[in-house]
Structures are given as structure tokens and as C-alpha cells.
Amino acid sequence: MQDLAIWYEGTALAGALRGSGHLYMVVNAAHILGIGLLLGAIIPLDLRLVGIIRSGPIGIVGPFLSRTAGVGLCIALLTGGSLLSVSASEYLRNDAFRWKMALLGLGMLTIAAQHGGGRWRRAVETGVPDPRTRFLAALSLMVWLSVLLSGRWIGFL
Incomplete structure (x- = not known):
């Protein structure tokens, strides 16, 4: 894995990012934007599906928030x-x-489990999520908030 990391650090992309503070800043800001879109959509969607938030029909907010989270991801x-x-x-x-990488993988598996099969579609169509x-x-x-926290933790280790 270390050999792959060393190769990746030698790519033109890495060189461009290291060579331009402006480019690095823009990519970093875009990363924060993606995280904001992801969490800004997934938190209210998950809270609605769990039942903590009761307003907003799942059939209307669900597909929009799900797509927004996907774009952010x-x-x-x-x-x-x-x-x-x-x-x-x-x-x-x-x-x-x-x-963070392990939790990110778990988060993506959770998305696949949620959208696989017909349960998500039924929740959107009926407005009633099953257990x-x-x-x-x-x-x-829990997973996506943990991804966020572990990502912030990176800079402190």
C-alpha cells in the first residue's frame, strides 16, 4: 500500500496541488462543499426516516435529499x-x-443497503418507512457523523 501511496504522491495531480496554493485551496473548498451537501442532506433525510422529524412528506423530500447527498458524496x-x-x-x-476510510466504506454500504431492494422505493411511495x-x-x-468527526480528527494526530 505504501508503494501505491508513493506513486500517487508523484503524479501530476499531486505536483499541481503542491505547486499551487490557490489550486489546493479551491480543491479543499470544494471538498468542504461536498461534505456540506452530503451531511446537509443526509441528516434531515435520516431524521425524517427515523421519525424524529415528522414534517415533509417522504415522497417529496426523500428523493431530493437523497440526490443532493449523492452529489455531495x-x-x-x-x-x-x-x-x-x-x-x-x-x-x-x-x-x-x-x-475515516473504514467508516466511509461503511457509510457507502449503508447507502447500498438502504437503496437496494424495494424498501426505499416503498417508503417514498407510501410515506411510511418500515423498521x-x-x-x-x-x-x-451515526456513521456519517462519525466520518465527519474522524475527518476532523486527522489534523490533530
């Missing part, structure tokens, strides 16, 4: 992968980064 993954190139070897040695959908929403909420 794509932005965060693309920009995060770019930022990783600057110091991949160092990040791989950071416990918080490794936790599994509620459980996955609660898990999603």
Missing part, C-alpha cells in the same frame, strides 16, 4: 482523493484517516 470523493495525493504516505500512517429502513437511517446518521 461524489464531490467529496473526487476532491478528497485529489487532496490525498499530496501526502498519501503520511495519511496512511494516520489512525484517524484509516478510521429496517428506520434502522438503516439511524445507522447512516
